[in-house]
Amino acid sequence: MNGKVYIIGAGATKIGEHWDKSLRDLAVEALFAAVKDASIDKRDVEALYVSNMMSGELQGQEHLGALIATWAGIPGVAACKVEGACACGGVAIHQAYLAVASGLYDCVAVVGVEKMTDVIPSDVTAALATAEDQDYVVFTGTSFVGLNALIYRFYLEKYRVKQEDIARFAVHCHKMAVSNPYAQFRRPVSLEDVMSSPVIADPIRLLECAPVGDGAAALILCNERFLKENPRDDLIEISGTAVATDIVSMHERRDPLAASALRRALDIAMEKAGIETKEIDVLEVHDAFTILGILPLELMGYAPPGEGWRLVAEGQVEPGGKIPTNTMGGLKARGHPVGGTGVYQVLDIVTQLRGKAGSNQVEDAEIGLAQNFGGVASTVAVNILKRVR
């Protein structure tokens, strides 16, 4: 597969508590926005990949491929739901990439959607926990937050870092989200706010967690053949893509902090893209919890192990810093409508590469990398984007 794959359209809904919008409303709104952004006819879309994790649990609705295609007015397209827990967005982009790169399709759409506010909080907690082994892990009564709390404690114990230093990642994300029109929280928080928020699962505090919200984001992908007929100048190429898995239950991993799926996905995707870490201009990390914002910075070599927090404290993750990260607010403040998240991450990078990030613009951003985690990094999707001019 040598065909190049480009992103020519991106669109999304604002993330939040959309009491008046259903899952299908959100998905269709985002898809139409992406189609409009791509300046194509929706009938040009040959295949639709709907990334979603919990519609079965939260809406009692599966078969999102045909459902969203129908409601978008494009029945007939190849369509399916892509699931990989919270990584489903990144995985769906990976699948869409493969479909286009293979030459089977010239133009496909990815729409990531999650409607989380249809049920009571304990049902959302239960649904999120389905990312783990239901029979032997969720059975214990752990929540998904609880499992990440274990990672957090492993980290704090190993590196003797203060929780405040990790929690500061949330402050960074809120600061970045202020100017993002799609963000769920467009307001700053202080470190004191974060550290005085209630404990959800020790040691994780409320304001260290990505919020529950509704939202959808969509992308239009195409190949060069399609571009010849629909020429445009602001091209973004998916220059690398990879998906990797780890032992699904974190407690069984030899080193729970190794994040081996992330390591593997990064190696494959970066080799494909032919880039080195230092070439990345803008980074999206899967900060469902603050600790998950810090760990990848260390794993990628931006900071020594145990010192990722310094990058945040020193502002190195902001535009103009060493590695601008989650410049549109990340999961923490832009929001984390699960099935949408991996797509929002790529959309945020597209915004940067197009130079449309406003006050958060990373100067002359050319290469961006998004990493999307499913489960406790049991599935990791990495997508690398490159501006083509």
Add this chain to the structure above:
Amino acid sequence: MVWAESVPRVWRERVKKYRLLGGKCLKCGSVVYPYRPACPYCGHEELQPLELSRRGRVINFTIIRHPPTGFVGKEPYVVAIVELEDGARVLAQLTDVKPEDVKIGLEVEAVFRKYREQASNGVIEYGIKFRPV
């Protein structure tokens, strides 16, 4: 949650849950819980079924304060990674202990307790928890 009220599922898993039935990989020697057809570490497909040790120590833990449906009303409770004497790592609740008294390294032993009730008129799911020795 439909899946949370499956009776066949509870029935099918009972021996593994009641008796800590794990497996020892005949190639790399890893001991895993629960028993399964292939070793997660080396991929080998011969695991010897093994009732695991009932003693171990806490290597990490969290306190669940916002539980999923099915556990509401039981919070706060402790979920821990317990490393058993035979090396298997088990995720389980700790019981008969105040959350604030749990420390990494705590020596624990297996007990048989209720985990979840499938509504007040549904079946009761039992399994192994751990308490301080």
Add this chain to the structure above:
Amino acid sequence: MKFSTIVGIAGYGAYVPVYRIRGSEISRMWGAEEETVEEKSVPGLDEDSLTMAYEAAREALQMSRVKREDVGAILVGSESPPYAVKPTATVLAEALGLSQKIVAIDMEFACKAGTTAMLLAAGLIASGAIKHGLAIGTDNAQARPGDELEFTAGAGAAAFLLSRDSERMLASIENVFSYVTDTPDFWRREGEEFPRHTFRFTGSPAYFHHVLSAAKGLMEETGLKPNDFDYVIFHQPNVKFPLRAAQLLGFKVDQVKPGLLCNEIGNTYAAASLLGLARVLDIAKPNQRILVVSFGSGAGSDAISFITTENIGVSKSSIEKLLARKVYVDYALYSKHKGTLKGVLR
């Protein structure tokens, strides 16, 4: 009544939850002026009569060193099974890893079900049908909030691995006497959450009549006198009743005291006299005689005399440890543990 083959206890186990509530705390709640017992046991949020039975049975099995696949019967006496219909015995058999070729049943006779389970298991063994059997008394006793029963309704379990293997025997069953009448002193109708009782009527026509009749019956049949026994254990719905029964029968307080646990753990119903027996077996010497007299409302008593063997004392149950470890709960937490709060979010 005597078994044709010698059957005895090869192992025994006890279980009492860690939680306690003081009688004074219950008084504080209801404005009562005196308490029947000092404190009583309270199950944990994740405990029921089944989980308690499991812990006691595991200990009994371990002490006996009988292979679990050689156990031929599991009989569980309780009036608080987790299910109205669906046996506790089958869950226990699977959880303990017993054979599936086994006689298993739940039995109910108010607080007497545990000793009757013992008699029937012993009968199966004596007949030659099986070699070893488990008999368990277990209860998470229920009491209507505010009822005087609430001062005593406790939680606990005791299990006995019975066998005809003389090398394993710690105490043999010497004689048995069962006595029943139709006496409605305490009951719980189908579908009702709490039992009802008849206050002072539970005394003389119920507890005392049956306990005394069974104890006298056994002594008359065997020609034994109170001073032939080293220890006597009565069912203990409170502290007064067993002491009074002892006095009426001519036993001394010293014979009763070691097996009297009610003041510490309350009335553990089907486990009550059996936990007393476990305590006594822990301190007994070889060739001592022990009398156990249970009582179950409805009503009846089993009197069983045991003679300890040379094997007694080699291993002990965990009962002393269980009696000593205590976490006190207040009435609010007690209500949560007992499940008596209404409309709780779940």
